[in-house]
Structures are given as C-alpha cells and as structure tokens.
Amino acid sequence: MNKFITCFTALVLACLTAHAQVIHDVQGNPYMEQSYTEVEGNPLLINSWVEGAIDFVNGKTVTSKVKYDLVKDALLFQNKSDTTALYFVEPVKAFKLNSPVGEESDILLPIFNSGYPAIDSQTPASFYQVIAGGKTQLLKHYRKVIRTDQAFNSATATKTFVLTDIYYLFANNQISRIKPNQKSILTALSDKTEQLKAYMKSNAVDYKSDVSLAKLFNYYNSL
Structure with a gap:
C-alpha cells in the first residue's frame, strides 16, 4: 500500500511538473x-x-x-x-x-x-x-x-x-x-531596370496581388 501511495504521489508530482513547464513555456x-x-x-x-x-x-x-x-x-x-x-x-x-x-x-x-x-x-x-x-x-x-x-x-x-x-x-x-506599382518599384530597384521591364512585360505583373509581387521580387533577387 505504501509503495502504491509513493508511486501515485510521484506520478502526480510528475504531472504537475510537466504542467508547470507548459505554463512556463508560454506565459x-x-x-x-x-x-x-x-x-x-x-x-x-x-x-x-x-x-x-x-x-x-x-x-x-x-x-x-x-x-x-x-x-x-x-x-x-x-x-x-x-x-x-x-x-x-x-x-x-x-x-x-x-x-x-x-x-x-x-x-x-x-x-x-x-x-x-x-x-x-x-x-x-x-x-x-x-x-x-x-x-x-x-x-x-x-x-x-x-x-x-x-x-x-x-x-x-x-x-x-x-x-x-x-x-x-x-x-x-x-x-x-x-508603392505597389510599376513606377515606384522600378525607381527603388533601378540597378536592374531593363531586366525588370522585360520581366514585367512578359509576365503581366498584377500589382494588387502579393503573390505576383513576390514573384517579381524573387526574380530581382535572382539576378
């Protein structure tokens, strides 16, 4: 019986410790x-x-x-x-x-x-x-x-x-x-103006789409 109580107590303490660690992780x-x-x-x-x-x-x-x-x-x-x-x-x-x-x-x-x-x-x-x-x-x-x-x-x-x-x-x-438009982007990235103009012309960039803007900037970063 004492052995059971000891084991049960250890289990409860372990659970409390684990819970405390979770609370500590995200306060x-x-x-x-x-x-x-x-x-x-x-x-x-x-x-x-x-x-x-x-x-x-x-x-x-x-x-x-x-x-x-x-x-x-x-x-x-x-x-x-x-x-x-x-x-x-x-x-x-x-x-x-x-x-x-x-x-x-x-x-x-x-x-x-x-x-x-x-x-x-x-x-x-x-x-x-x-x-x-x-x-x-x-x-x-x-x-x-x-x-x-x-x-x-x-x-x-x-x-x-x-x-x-x-x-x-x-x-x-x-x-x-x-600004998410052609003029502002070309001005900001002026070191690769011609390559970007060619990309914009062939890919029809949608400046209202973050996905389309991401592709444009990923292309610029690849140059």
Missing part, C-alpha cells in the same frame, strides 16, 4: 478587450483564432492559437484553460499563420517578422508580413486606427476601426516606403 498577461467596446468593428487582422507557429527572440518556438491586434501591434494567444486572450510575456520575433488574412493578401500561409529599423510609427518590435524574402525584401505593415466621426449639429460621435496597409522595401539594413 501571458491579460488582454483587455473591453477598451474597444464603443468602437464599431474589431482591432484584429483576422477576427477568429487561427493556428500559428511562433518564434521568440530567445530562440524558442511554440505553436498556439493566435490573433493579431493591429491597433496595439501585438500578437495574442489563446489561454488553454479558459480560452481568454493573453499577451505573450516573452518578446516575439516572428510568427506564421496557417490561414490567409482575407482580402488584404492572397498569400495563403502568411509569415510576419520583426527586427527591422524604426520607420514612421513603427519600432524594431513591429511586425511586417514578409511578401518576398531574400537580400531585398518586400514587406507589408498592417495598422488599424480608431476614427471618430460626428455628424454636423449632432452630439453623438461614432468610433470605427479603419484598416491601412503600407508596403516597405528592406535592403542593406535600411527600410523605406514603396
């Missing part, structure tokens, strides 16, 4: 959604939990259901015990979603990265969707701001989330804005 702080209760719409890139692979600055990688808050530029994960949303305590380096981001991008498995130089209102901790990787990267930053509208002679104001996305070029450790 989080509460996410206060109620701050958005008077705003129409939502602050998220995708308004549902999606599976994601998360890489931390310390080199650790985990998988979890996540959401991406575009107002606070913060990645959230689902608390397994009660399904509430939490912020990651440890700094996130990058994450990959197993779901597209809807109409904003036609890339099926979007990858987001951080660690780029500060620009506009972004810091090195800000996330960008990597449209094309390599020595010259095409990045896309999503942001939602809260717009307040008030009709003339009305005491009532409405607040709405407004989505914007801006493309950036990252090369030689420098980041700059770029």
